Amino acid sequence: MPLQAHYAQTLPKPRFRYTPCIQAGPFYQLAGMIALDAATGQLEAGGVAAETDKIMRNMLGALPEYGLRLDQLMIARIFTTRFDQFADINRIWEGYFPEGATPPARTAMGVAALPLGAAVEIEFCFYKEETP
Structure with missing residues (x-):
């Protein structure tokens, strides 16, 4: 089964060389997200709560572009x-x-450190039942 790359226009562009979402069959692995603002590329200010909320909002905003729903989230x-x-x-x-x-x-x-000085990073794995 070939891997398929997915990109979302709503997310900040990757600053490094990686794919934001890779699909392998029914599994979708989202790369670790830090709390970047898509418009400015800046890290969300306000501490761990603000960063966590921004990450969750970014993830939710990208789900329609990936063809996913929150209830398909398997592990974070x-x-x-x-x-x-x-x-x-x-x-x-x-x-x-x-x-x-x-x-x-x-x-x-x-962890000791995260990219760009972030205090929180979250990666997500979804399972989407394939329909015949």
Whole structure:
């Protein structure tokens, strides 16, 4: 099965050489996202909560271009340089998955540094059932 690259006009252009979304069969792997503004290319100000919210809004904005929905999100991996503020990250995260919704699997890791001085990076993996 060949890999298929996907790009979204709503997302900031990659600053490095990578593909924002790769599809392998029913799996869609989104590259790690930091909280960049698509119009300015600048990192969202305001700390981990603001960065987490911007990442989630960027991801949601790209989903229609990838042909995906939030309920197809299988797993997310959160990386942060501020694990001491993980409660703020989690509070924003939970707002996107209200009570009664099935949230995806999730992994969270504390790291020493992230690209462009970001405090949060999240990568996403979706599963989209192929229709015959």
